[in-house]
Every structure is written in C-alpha cells, then in structure tokens.
Amino acid sequence: MSTTAGYLARRAGQKERVRLLYRRALKDTLNWAVHRHLFYQDASDLRDKFEANRNVENLDVIDRLIDDAEAQQRNFQHPDPYIVPWAPGGTKFTRNPPPPEGIEIIYNYGKED
Amino acid sequence: MAAAALRPAILRHIRLSATTVTPLAAAAAAAQPHALARWLGRPMSSHADHLTHDEVVGRVLDVLKSHPKVDPSKVTPEAHFEKDLGLDSLDTVEVVMAIEEEFKLEIPDMEADKIDSLPLAIEYVANHPMAG
Numbered sequence: 001m002s003t004t005a006g007y008l009a010r011r012a013g014q015k016e017r018v019r020l021l022y023r024r025a026l027k028d029t030l031n032w033a034v035h036r037h038l039f040y041q042d043a044s045d046l047r048d049k050f051e052a053n054r055n056v057e058n059l060d061v062i063d064r065l066i067d068d069a070e071a072q073q074r075n076f077q078h079p080d081p082y083i084v085p086w087a088p089g090g091t092k093f094t095r096n097p098p099p100p101e102g103i104e105i106i107y108n109y110g111k112e113d
Numbered sequence: 114m115a116a117a118a119l120r121p122a123i124l125r126h127i128r129l130s131a132t133t134v135t136p137l138a139a140a141a142a143a144a145q146p147h148a149l150a151r152w153l154g155r156p157m158s159s160h161a162d163h164l165t166h167d168e169v170v171g172r173v174l175d176v177l178k179s180h181p182k183v184d185p186s187k188v189t190p191e192a193h194f195e196k197d198l199g200l201d202s203l204d205t206v207e208v209v210m211a212i213e214e215e216f217k218l219e220i221p222d223m224e225a226d227k228i229d230s231l232p233l234a235i236e237y238v239a240n241h242p243m244a245g
Contacts (some may be wrong), residue, residue: 020222023206030209043207055193084219086243 010059017066022050024073031078118173169216169239173231180208193230205229216244 029046033039048068056062085092099105170190178185183198192198196203209225212218216238220228228234237245 016226018245019202019206019226022203023210023225026210047203057204084217084243087219090219 007059014059014062014066017070018050021066021070021073022046025069028073028076028078028081032082141150163242164216164239164244166235166239169244171236172215173235173238174210176211177208177231180204180211188231189234190231195229209234212238217242218244 026043027045027091029042032038033042053062053065054064083090118185174188174190177183177188177192177198180200182200182204187198194200194208195202200208205228206225209220209228212234213220213225214229218238218241220237224237228237
C-alpha cells in the first residue's frame, strides 16, 4: 500500500515537472522565434520531442530524461526573453505609476487662479 | 481663405458611398467573423476600461475553439480541459499559454499550472487587473 502511494506521489511530481518544463520550453521557443510562422514549426518539433518519451514506464528512466531535458532547457535559454511590459523586468515596470489616492494633478501649468 | 472657397467646389465633385466597407474587409469578415469583429470592436490601447465578464468569457471560448485539438462544439464555459475537451496535460499547457497571449498576461508558472478548466481560466483573467 505504501509503495503504491509512494509510486503515485512520485509519478505526480514527475508529471508536474514535465508540465512546467514544457511551459518554460514553449515560452523559450517563442522567444527564439523571430516570426510567428517560425514559431509554429519549432513548437511542433518541441512537442514531438516530448511525445517521443510518452510511453516510458520506468520511474528512474523518467527522472533521468527530465533531468536531461531541464539541463538542456537551461543551457539554451534566451538571454533577452519577451516580458509583458507591466511585469517585473518589462519595459513599463514601475514606469509612470499612478499617483497616490487623494493627489490631484493640475494640468493648466502656471495659469492657476 | 482659399481653402475655404475650394472646399465646396471639391465637395460638389466627390461622391462617397455611405457605407465605407471595402471589398477586402468584407471578404475578411466573411472568412473570419470572430477575428475581425473582435479586432474592430477592441480599443487599440492596452489600458482602456477593464474587461467585462462577458467579453472575457467570449474571448476565452474563442481561444479554445481555435485550438486544433479541440472540437468547437464541445466548448462551454463550464468545460474541463482534460475531462470534457479531451486534451492531455501538455495541450493544457499550450491552451493556458494561448489564453495568456490573448489577454497580454504573464501568469506565473505555478499559477498557470493550476488552471485546468475553463471556469478557472475565466476567473483568473476576469480578476486580473492588467488583462487587456
């Protein structure tokens, strides 16, 4: 019973690692592709790499495959990834933050009554 | 002065049809009703008013329907990606990334991993302050 639970827990952990790895790799593929139409082929190739090991059953082999793939993903990360402008690291991050509550900006400079 | 005098003279000689839909736009609309209507109906700024809930639902459903492995007739606002739409876990990752791009969002990896159904995706996007 405990081995079954242990097996399932280990399997769930591996599935989560694969999902995260696929997500990061897919985002990185988009970063490397300079045009959208290039991305589709690259994404399809990436998916094929994952599908190639879909039916592996041995847990230790799966662990090794994930380790290898994670190392490969780390080595080929894009140095300047796309970041949504408002997100940390994006071009608009902390630029022009809205003024605090209760502060009013007067735009008719120098002509106030 | 000269321009003001010229204006009625020019206007007398120009005929503009009341409908300004060009054949190209009409053809595009016929080919992709959702895409063009969505594009025309959307303000070209990232920070207009916040999205309405209906708009979020409509656009999330459109994203799902355009995924190649999804049967568009099965897509409902209550569907679960894996149980109802027959996607596997990697397809779910792709769908969540497509939703992220549609709304110009950056969802942290661990939160994106938890989105496994349409209600969760709609809730996440509708509650996100930067969804555009």
